[in-house]
Amino acid sequence: MSTSEYDYESLGLIAGLEIHQQLDTATKLFCDSPTTIREPDEADRTLTRYLHPTKSELGELDDAALEESRVDREFEYLAYDTTCLVEEDDEPPTEIDSEALSVAMQIASLLDMSVVDQVHVMRKLVIDGSNTSGFQRTVLLGQEGQIETSDGPVSIVDLMLEEESAQRVEERDEGVLYSLDRLGIPLVEIGTGPDITSPQQAKEAAQEIGMLLRSTGAVKRGLGTIRQDVNVSIADGARVEIKGVQDLATIDELVEFEVQRQAELVEIATELTESGASVGETVDVTDIFEDTDSGVIGGALSSGGSVMAVPLFEFDGDVGREIQPDRRLGTEFSDHAKRHGAGGIFHTDELPAYGVTAEEVTALRDKVGAGNDDAVAIVAAETETAELSIEAVKARAETALEGVPEETRGANDDGTTRYLRPLPGAARMYPETDVPPVEPDPSEVPTPELLTEKVDRYQDELGLDAGLAEQVAFGRRMPLFEDAIAAGIDATLAATVLESTLTELRRDGVSVETLTEDHLLSVLFLVDDGELAREGLNDVLAELASNPDLTAEEAIEEAGLAGVGxxxxxxxxxxxxxxxxxxxxxxxxxxxxxxxxxxxxxxxxxxxxxxxxxxxxxxxxxxx
Known part of the structure; x- marks a missing residue:
């Protein structure tokens, strides 16, 4: 069935959002290190950690952390000349950054939320290596807010202020390489209630929250600075959390595809149950493939590995069934196998293929006791990896008999998703004893002007046309535009340069990202004062982009535009x-x-x- 044919109301679609937005503060949340992103080749040292789960105050282990710990990995971190002992987890954190707290309270005001009387810092267990400490520090700041959408209000349940994780740089066989430049940047997490009932409403709600965040003028912009997690379920399905959505434009498609996946899994489970399907025990089938022409299997065996199989009774045709575009039930099995180090799986719904012959498939079925109505999944890898991976496939196949598993999934670029880990539980949270409580005072924090209100003001008071006003208000250089007009620079000049001129230069191959705010303001002042002709703007900005150490006046000289009376x-x-x-x-x-x-x-x-x-x-x- 096409996703456009789904009746979301009858399916009982419920969705919620978690918006994660980096704040553009001078220093990090619990130390004085700057929030500037660095290039990996700027690192001047590395450090290594091995992380293990710890029990909560109630003596419980979180399921997600426990599964992560079963994958033995080494975590290496790139450190810089600005990296401090707090980021390295060699020193206790400082108090909460006051600037970050102020911005977060502005956001709470825009979301019509009540700020808590006292802020307590908690530790959230995270052992995927993204925090050197093995946990993320987080605080609850606001509750009970609301935004409006064309399909009705969406409640805002909570506003958290927390530290950003380290940036993943490289996946390695032995573990992961991270960069510490991003770790600790202040981050707000905004959680909506499960009030969203259509893919379009999910997209609209995310866009509205994004607009409110940018209205502060104090959030970071660009790829990776804002991420959306989407919680989706249907009546007969289960709650699934989809992590790492970076493009607001894809949220509706992501929800559509998750509805499709859950609806297909529910239908598959019903058919499997009616046919009396079951999952057998795992079997070592290495001997069948000793002379195989399959490059994947042959490569594993030549390295001393094994081939493990699991029979899936009454699963024939279902393992290869599409549940999302270009993703099948077998892809779900493969995701679980990959978590334990395997490159993937083969299954009989797609065999013979990939060098596996019909004779080998027949022998495989015979060895595991599978008939024509059954399917078989196999994993070829180093022996221990193959054994762990086939057990993971077996467990996921058993879950397929029940329907949709609750889990955390990762967003793919095409709107589909992949398995990451089980849903985390309450056992991952416990108090942070190194940071004292704070009593926030929202009365001292002004409520920012909305971007939509800025658009109206730029037209009414500054004389910008509607298109340019919207470009500037929603553009990433809006705070710089505000500074320019506050300094007396002509509004049309500032808006045109910051939006149109820089876009034109970028299209011409000029590295405009090297232009600082000081560069831009200096050039605007020179034009506004009549010391630089507007016709020379492009040449001077291009000169500054190529030679960022120059002043605006020096760039005029270098561009040959000076000294004409x-x-x-x-x-x-x-x-x-x-x-x-x-x-x-x-x-x-x-x-x-x-x-x-x-x-x-x-x-x-x-x-x-x-x-x-x-x-x-x-x-x-x-x-x-």
Whole structure:
């Protein structure tokens, strides 16, 4: 069934969002290190950690942490000249950053939330290596808010202020390489209630929250600075948390595909139950493939590995059944096998293929006792890996008999998802004893102007047209625009440069990301003061982008746009008119248009168009 054919109301779709947004503060949440992202080659040292789960105050182990711990991995971290002992987990954290707390309270106000009387820091157990300590520090700051969508209100259950995880740099056979530059950046997590009942409403709610966050002017922008987790379930399915959605535009498609997956899994479970399906015991079938032509299986065996199989009775045709675009039930099995180090699985719904012959398939079925209505899944890998992986496949196949498992899944670029781990539980949280409680005072924090309100103000008070006003208000340089107009720079000039000019330069291959706010403000001041012609803007900005250490004035010199006075401008224009004296005599002022282009080309941005136009008209008038 196409996702567009689903009746979400009758399926009982319920969804909720968790929005994670980095704050653009000067320092990190629990130390004084800067929040600047570094390049991996800037690292000056590394450190290594091995992480293990710990029990909660009640003596319980979290299921997600326990499964993660079964994968023995080494975690290496890139450290920089700005990395401190708190980030390395060699020193207790400082108090909560006051700037981050203030921004988070602004966000709470925009979400119509009540701020708690006292903030207590908690530790959230995380042993995937993304925190050197093995846990993430988090605080509950706000509760009971609400936003509006075209399909009705969506409640905001909680607002958390927490530290960002380390950036994953590289997956390795022995573990993961992380970078510590991102670890500890202040992050807000906003959780909605399970009030969302359609994919479109999920997208609209995410866009509304995103607009409110950007209205503070104090959140980081760019890829990876905001992530959405989406919780999805249908009436006969189960709650599934989808992690790491970075593009708001894909949220509706992601929900659609998860509904499809759960509906297909429910249907598969019903059919399997009605047919009396079951999962058999795992079997070592290495001997069947001793002379195989399969490169994957042969490669595993040549390294001393094994081939393990599990019979899936009455599963024939279901393992290869599509449950999301280009993903099948067998892909789900494969995800679980990969968690234990296998490269994937083969199954009889797709065999013979990949070098596996029909004779080998027949022998495989015979050895595990599978008939024509049954399926068989196999894993070829190093012996211990093969054994762990086939047990994971067996467990997932048994879950397929029940329907949809509760789990955490990762978002793929195409809107589909993959298995990550079980859903975490309450056993992963316990108090942080190194950071004292804080009593926040929201009355001292002003409520920011909404971006939608800025659009109206930019039109009404600054005279920008609707399109440019919206571009600036929703653009990543909105705070810089506000600084520019507060300093007296012409609003249209500032908006055009920050949105149109920089976009044009980027398309021309100029590295505009190297331009700092000081660069841009300096150039705007020079144009506004008449010291740089608008026509020279692009050349000066391109020069600064190539040589960021220059001042704006030095860039003007390097671009050859300095030192042109009124007399020299008039001399150059008079020379152009003189060279075209015959045309001027014949056409009079009608020659203006063609000569204007020639004058501007010769002056190369050394004078603004208004001045050139005025002088050119005077010089033509003298000769006609």
């Amino acid at each position: 009124d007399d020299e401008v008039r001399e150059i224009i008079a020379g152009v008119v003189e060279r075209n004296a015959e045309q001027v005599a014949d056409e009079g002022m009608a020659a203006f248009s063609g000569l204007m282009g020639e004058c501007m080309a010769e002056l190369r941005g050394k004078a603004d168009g208004e001045t050139v136009s005025s002088v050119l008209r005077e010089e033509i008038g003298k000769r006609s």
